[in-house]
Amino acid sequence: MNTAFAVVVGAGLLLIAVLVGQPLLVVRRRARLAGAAPGRRDRALLRRHLPQYRRLPAPLRRRLEQRIAVFLGEKEFVGCRGLTVTPSMRLLITAQACLLGLGRDQHGYDRLRAVLIYPAQFVVPERWEDEDGVVTEEERVLAGQAWDVSRILLSWADVRQAGGAEPYNVVIHEFAHYLDHEAGGDDGVPWLPSAAAREQWRTLLERELADLRAVIARGAEPWLDPYAAEDAGEFFAVASEAFFEQPRELAARHPQLYRGLAAGYGLDPAAW
Template identity: 50%
Template structure:
């Protein structure tokens, strides 16, 4: 090894070490910030704001609300909210989104959103360019109008108007729960909703998912009234997201008409919203 390659090696090793050190410093800073957030009391005006704006929060048992509070604080410290198209992000927006996102993980894995860096918030529905390949392999390009999007595990995009419309009681529409359910599925590589992904732990869930998905497709084909959003017929991926909305928004109806699906989701989220 000549001097030059020794120098190069030293630079590479040094650079690698620096990157590792920077990574460790970054996660140590994140840990410190989390610890500080966890020890701070939850502001009374935040509780009042949630009480006032979010029927789902009003329904939650007190003990659950208290368990959510440190998670919400950590979420708000970790995740950057970005207002798009001139939208000014308020405390209300951040809180309403954070509390519903954290509800999905409070009894599962409090670190499930660790790689989530940002929530992009549009004032209303937004347009994205999409390319789609049909069965013949022809690629189509076009625009889609969306109320929410969860593409990867680093960011989630939401329409604030749709977040507000989700906070209306009596229907099963909830774009926040929908997109964060996709996030949880994405964070395990889509295995939750991929019926070909054989995992012993997922067998019972996949059986129920398959049966309920087929049943929804059949009911929609027959033109019947359905409890679960017909959008769920798009794919098992979408079915899981809309079933999650129904589980939290109209839990008693879901438990009555789809007991097996309700039981699986209750096990998955570790929560029993029909009993709240």
């Protein structure tokens, strides 16, 4: 490469890094990692176990493969309670996690450091204080938890239940919580490109949540997992599972919710 050309390329890379607000080193590392797309065996595994991968349009599938390579190169996977994490487990969890960010230009999950995998559901101690200062401590059994923005905990037995009759997907659920936390809270409003988009999503979310609670209060059985009625954060996580697991059903049953999620994620999985 001649010197002038190298300077132009270097300046271009730096400009991109500044524009997207990422250190140049990260941009370079990710460009290098993205080159190591999944090989034939990994692709076969993804096709066998991940219906979304089979359905993805080619350009999005290529993007997903690059994102997978970057995620695998950056994040640590830790087996808990004696679980040995295999390359297939890492690949399947990563592929589902990367689906959520596929509509964004940036890789995302910048602050995530590790995914902790338990063989089955696990117990975590919880402690909280109410408005009167009364402290409650209890143990909760969980299929997954977005602990904070650096760690996500998953039960492998639950990860394997995705793709069943119910729109259940613990990876999508916990990574949706992650996006919510990353945006600064657990109110079901993840990063969105503008204040107007956030406001629009918040209004829709509150209406859909109120509708769901009304269905449950009538004693009727909602299509969405009733756990979504807990609060806005859980509603967003559960609705995201339905959006990626059963997009056509969600679009038919809750068209406005589907359109809101499609706009937020920048994806249209019902068309895949």
